[in-house]
Amino acid sequence: MRRISYIVGAAWEGFWRNPVMSIASTLTVSLMLLLFAFFIVTDRGLQAAVTVLESKVELVLYLEDTAKPSDILALKARIEKDPAVTRVDYVTKEQALARLREIAARKKDFDLADVDTNPLDASLEIKMASAQETSRLAASLKDEVGRGVVADLVDNPTVVEKLLTITRVLSIGGIAVLGMMLFVALFVIVNTIRIAVHGRRDEIEIMKLVGATDWFVRWPFILEGMLVGALGATVSLAIIIAGAGPVTTAMIGFLDILPVSLGPNFIAQLVLGVFGFALLVGAGGASISVRTHLAK
Amino acid sequence: MIRLDDVSKRYPNGTAALHDVDLFIEAGEFIFLVGASGAGKSTLIRLLIREELPTTGRVVVDGHDVATLRRSQVPLLRRAVGVVFQDFKLLPTKTVAENIAFALLVTGHEGHQVKEETERALALVGLTHRRGHFPRELSGGEQQRVAIARSLVNHPKILIADEPTGNLDPVTSWEIIKLLTRVNELGTTLVMATHNAEIVNALRRRVLHLDHGAVVRDEREGLYAA
Numbered sequence: 389m390r391r392i393s394y395i396v397g398a399a400w401e402g403f404w405r406n407p408v409m410s411i412a413s414t415l416t417v418s419l420m421l422l423l424f425a426f427f428i429v430t431d432r433g434l435q436a437a438v439t440v441l442e443s444k445v446e447l448v449l450y451l452e453d454t455a456k457p458s459d460i461l462a463l464k465a466r467i468e469k470d471p472a473v474t475r476v477d478y479v480t481k482e483q484a485l486a487r488l489r490e491i492a493a494r495k496k497d498f499d500l501a502d503v504d505t506n507p508l509d510a511s512l513e514i515k516m517a518s519a520q521e522t523s524r525l526a527a528s529l530k531d532e533v534g535r536g537v538v539a540d541l542v543d544n545p546t547v548v549e550k551l552l553t554i555t556r557v558l559s560i561g562g563i564a565v566l567g568m569m570l571f572v573a574l575f576v577i578v579n580t581i582r583i584a585v586h587g588r589r590d591e592i593e594i595m596k597l598v599g600a601t602d603w604f605v606r607w608p609f610i611l612e613g614m615l616v617g618a619l620g621a622t623v624s625l626a627i628i629i630a631g632a633g634p635v636t637t638a639m640i641g642f643l644d645i646l647p648v649s650l651g652p653n654f655i656a657q658l659v660l661g662v663f664g665f666a667l668l669v670g671a672g673g674a675s676i677s678v679r680t681h682l683a684k
Numbered sequence: 685m686i687r688l689d690d691v692s693k694r695y696p697n698g699t700a701a702l703h704d705v706d707l708f709i710e711a712g713e714f715i716f717l718v719g720a721s722g723a724g725k726s727t728l729i730r731l732l733i734r735e736e737l738p739t740t741g742r743v744v745v746d747g748h749d750v751a752t753l754r755r756s757q758v759p760l761l762r763r764a765v766g767v768v769f770q771d772f773k774l775l776p777t778k779t780v781a782e783n784i785a786f787a788l789l790v791t792g793h794e795g796h797q798v799k800e801e802t803e804r805a806l807a808l809v810g811l812t813h814r815r816g817h818f819p820r821e822l823s824g825g826e827q828q829r830v831a832i833a834r835s836l837v838n839h840p841k842i843l844i845a846d847e848p849t850g851n852l853d854p855v856t857s858w859e860i861i862k863l864l865t866r867v868n869e870l871g872t873t874l875v876m877a878t879h880n881a882e883i884v885n886a887l888r889r890r891v892l893h894l895d896h897g898a899v900v901r902d903e904r905e906g907l908y909a910a
Contacts (some may be wrong), residue, residue, distance in 0.1 A: 391792055591775060594787075595790045597733070598762065598790065598834070599759040599763035599764075600790035603789075605790075644766070
């Protein structure tokens with residue numbers, strides 16, 4: 389018990405011995421963790437969006453207003469025969485408008501009250517059994533565009549594909565930026581602890597002389613590094629929690645999305661992830677610093 | 685207790701600090717290391733506490749061969765060997781009692797033990813009444829007594845004193861020597877490097893004379909100079 393209180397006390401004392409350096413490294417770690425959290429949230433959000441889009445309609449044929457119902461039904465029947473297709477839904481102009489009104493009702497700043505004509509197209513929504521077949525079917529249906537029935541064709545997998553590309557680019561960019569931040573944070577922690585070690589070099593010399601184990605010499609510094617990490621995590625999580633509400637509202641308002649669910653345990657996972665990462669970086673940086681000193 | 689077989693020490697810069705030193709010190713002995721500065725006294729002491737490793741030969745301290753000692757075993761050797769320096773090496777931000785207790789705390793002793801051993805060491809060096817003072821409030825002699833108390837709390841079998849009276853006036857030096865003699869009488873092997881001829885000549889203990897890294901004289905009941 390006495391040992392633990394000694395180590396914890398020494399770590400706490402060490403942190404406040406050089407407050408400017410300790411706070412600087414805490415803020416650097418916070419910044420890195422904010423980026424870390426930002427990438428996790430964005431990545432999870434995009435993945436959720438991809439999942440939602442994939443489960444939705446995969447191919448949409450927008451129909452000419454002048455198309456005859458018999459032609460539309462014939463086309464529908466023909467598409468339904470394709471083995472890669474699960475279902476084809478005919479959405480009339482009225483149904484499309486009703487959907488729009490439904491969305492509008494949920495938004496304060498979106499008023500449809502004075503729309504008296506219906507600008508929306510009727511459509512055929514095609515659900516595929518296998519997403520890989522979508523491009524083949526899309527290619528064959530492209531020929532129908534401009535023949536009096538189909539006005540336009542929207543290929544949803546292309547959207548999904550684009551979204552996946554964004555996710556990929558973000559992940560690679562994110563990892564690169566995060567890598568740089570990690571390097572900076574480690575650098576700052578290593579130096580903070582090096583200063584702490586230097587400040588206590590007499591104490592360390594005596595500890596080694598009287599026969600303290602390396603463990604005893606090392607742990608106060610590692611704990612000090614972890615303290616820097618933990619404080620950094622607390623600061624960044626406080627910023628995230630304070631900013632999460634407004635940012636989510638702004639995102640939904642701006643992108644007009646489908647509020648995607650990030651999963652029920654996401655917040656807990658995020659907090660654990662950020663804290664775990666912070667403690668690891670703090671302890672790692674301190675270990676590097678102390679190890680170099682003790683090896684002498 | 686201490687055994688050196690054919691020990692040589694050459695530093696990376698080429699300086700030969702010791703060569704072909706053979707030495708055997710029995711448990712309970714009191715031995716003076718004498719010789720001019722640079723004769724190899726400090727190197728010998730550094731070998732005994734494994735701050736340095738011999739270039740050739742074997743150094744055995746309290747049964748530990750220092751060269752083959754695993755890193756994790758080094759603290760055990762250091763606990764068996766107490767060290768006192770000319771410059772005391774006390775921590776200025778800790779009180780007398782805290783400086784002594786520090787050696788117990790960092791070697792993993794529990795609360796009641798720390799308290800008891802600290803009090804016992806304070807009483808041994810006669811500084812119980814100064815327990816709450818900081819090193820800067822003490823005289824040189826008192827500071828050295830604190831350092832001796834700290835080196836003894838872990839009950840070392842060997843006490844090495846490197847010029848313990850180097851910074852002290854003659855009267856205070858004698859107080860420290862009396863204290864060290866008492867420690868030796870209580871069973872601790874004592875190795876003391878010194879330039880103080882008066883003390884060596886008065887005590888008539890074993891004298892090991894080093895010159896240019898070699899033992900030139902090893903005499904029972906010896907004098908400072910031959």
